[in-house]
């Protein structure tokens with residue numbers, strides 16, 4: 001009997017369903033080749049459902065999702081829904097309630113991909129950002145006073161708990177050790193200004209570091225790291241940072257690896273259910289045109305397979321993607337691939353099944 005994984009699929013809004021269709025195609029091709037099966041259940045959470053029913057996530061949805069081996073998410077975000085409702089009500093709620101405390105974002109330049117940085121090639125851009133995913137400025141702490149008056153006060157506090165910081169840092173050390181590439185972990189913070197929060201991060205980082213003598217430690221302020229990403233991306237192996245800084249630097253990371261068409265991420269609860277997604281958003285203007293790049297969703301699927309323990313299958317899927325970027329695609333941007341969304345999915349699925 002082949003192994004079966006139960007996957008909750010949330011195609012979501014905009015081009016989410018199109019890229020997820022291609023992702024599923026590739027996942028199915030890969031799983032039959034590697035001798036396991038994916039049992040997929042689809043959920044219609046997203047802007048369309050909210051506009052129809054007024055409900056963001058139905059009661060019991062989170063507990064239902066908790067029963068799966070993993071969640072595969074397309075994109076959340078709808079032009080007719082006020083910003084914040086779906087993001088907080090679906091994406092952030094799932095991250096928080098499922099305690100997906102790691103946001104894992106590989107930044108890797110694949111062969112053949114146009115890099116906006118002069119003279120940088122795949123051997124220069126291959127690092128991973130580990131972003132804390134449940135605390136910091138995202139926790140929603142704070143409030144507003146005297147709203148709408150000239151005396152309005154708005155406070156948004158960054159929550160950093162020893163437990164939250166430590167589990168993230170520990171995950172980062174373990175990840176760096178397992179990756180075994182440069183064995184260098186960089187803490188990204190702002191210790192010169194945010195002297196409460198990043199003092200906690202820094203102390204925890206160097207305390208945990210004592211347990212990992214084989215890992216070289218390094219520190220960069222968040223503003224400086226944006227310079228180094230552009231100037232010397234080859235310096236980085238694994239980076240660990242808080243929620244807000246991680247959000248910002250991973251968009252920059254996505255750009256230097258070729259853009260949102262290829263950037264994938266995982267929201268990980270190492271002890272629970274994790275969720276994998278392309279990080280580019282719902283791109284509503286390209287919806288239904290068969291022009292959006294499905295590779296980010298396909299790569300998110302590959303990360304999901306590795307997370308499930310199907311590492312060979314995940315690697316084969318990545319190989320297939322690299323072959324497509326290296327030999328077949330004209331570009332990564334929507335409408336500029338020289339191929340349609342479905343053709344890219346077919347090609348990766350074919351290659352993955354042959355590897």
Ligand code: IPM
Nearest residue numbers: 087088091092246247250279
């Ligand atoms: C991301 C996104 C989300 C975030 C938004 C959509 C809430 O930008 O996954 O990086 O800020 O975390």
Ligand code: MN
Nearest residue numbers: 247248250251
């Ligand atoms: Mn973001």
